[in-house]
Amino acid sequence: GAVVSQHPSWVICKSGTSVKIECRSLDFQATTMFWYRQFPKQSLMLMATSNEGSKATYEQGVEKDKFLINHASLTLSTLTVTSAHPEDSSFYICSARDSPNYGYTFGSGTRLTVV
Amino acid sequence: AQKVTQAQTEISVVEKEDVTLDCVYETRDTTYYLFWYKQPPSGELVFLIRRNSFDEQNEISGRYSWNFQKSTSSFNFTITASQVVDSAVYFCALSDTSTGGFKTIFGAGTRLFVKA
Numbered sequence: 001g002a003v004v005s006q007h008p009s010w011v012i013c014k015s016g017t018s019v020k021i022e023c024r025s026l027d028f029q030a031t032t033m034f035w036y037r038q039f040p041k042q043s044l045m046l047m048a049t050s051n052e053g054s055k056a057t058y059e060q061g062v063e064k065d066k067f068l069i070n071h072a073s074l075t076l077s078t079l080t081v082t083s084a085h086p087e088d089s090s091f092y093i094c095s096a097r098d099s100p101n102y103g104y105t106f107g108s109g110t111r112l113t114v115v
Numbered sequence: 116a117q118k119v120t121q122a123q124t125e126i127s128v129v130e131k132e133d134v135t136l137d138c139v140y141e142t143r144d145t146t147y148y149l150f151w152y153k154q155p156p157s158g159e160l161v162f163l164i165r166r167n168s169f170d171e172q173n174e175i176s177g178r179y180s181w182n183f184q185k186s187t188s189s190f191n192f193t194i195t196a197s198q199v200v201d202s203a204v205y206f207c208a209l210s211d212t213s214t215g216g217f218k219t220i221f222g223a224g225t226r227l228f229v230k231a
Contacts, residue, residue: 034218043206044160044221091158097217104150104210104219106160 006107023094138207
C-alpha cells in the first residue's frame with residue numbers, strides 16, 4: 001500500500017533556530033500533501049495544503065513566514081519551522097493523497113521540542 | 116462548512132465489553148469521504164476505514180464495525196469484545212470538496228481506555 005515517510009521522528013532544537021521536516025511519498029506520486037499540528041491531548045489541526053510546483057495554501061491563523069512549505073517534487077514536501085520558539089513545540093504530521101482514489105496516507109509524525 | 120463532532124471525550128470500559136464511538140459530521144457536499152483513525156500512545160495515525168458518501172453499506176472487519184447513516188449524518192464505530200490493545204485515541208475525519216482540495220478535517224477525538 002501507499003507509504004509516506006516522515007523525517008525526523010523527533011527533534012530538539014534551541015529557541016531561535018530553524019528546523020526542517022521532510023515528508024516523502026515512497027511508492028506513489030503526491031500532487032497534494034497536507035501538514036497538521038497536534039498539541040498534547042488535542043486533535044489534529046490542519047496547517048496548510050502543499051501543492052507540487054505552486055505555493056502552499058495556509059489555514060487561517062497559520063503564519064506562512066514562520067512555517068515555510070516547499071513541495072518541489074511529486075514525492076517530497078518539506079515544512080521548515082523558522083525561528084522556533086517553545087510554543088512551537090508540538091507533534092507535526094504530514095499526509096499525502098494517493099490520487100485518484102482519494103485515499104490519504106499519513107506519515108509517522110515528528111515531535112518537535114524547542115528549548 | 117465542514118465539521119466533525121465526537122461528543123465523547125473519554126470512554127473507559129472493561130476488557131471484553133463492546134464499545135461504540137460516536138461521530139456526527141456536517142457538510143454541504145454530496146460527495147465526501149469519512150474516515151476513522153486510531154492513534155496509539157506512540158503517536159502515529161493508523162488508518163482504519165474510509166467510506167464515501169455514496170456507499171451507506173455498513174462494514175465489519177474482525178472486531179470492528181461501522182454504521183454509516185446519512186439520514187442522521189453519523190458514522191459510528193463499534194469495537195466488539197474490546198481488548199487492552201484497543202486503548203488509544205480514535206479520530207473521526209471528513210474530507211469533502213468544499214474547499215476545492217479535499218482537505219481532511221478531524222474531530223476532537225475520543226480517548227478509549229480498556230482495562231484488564
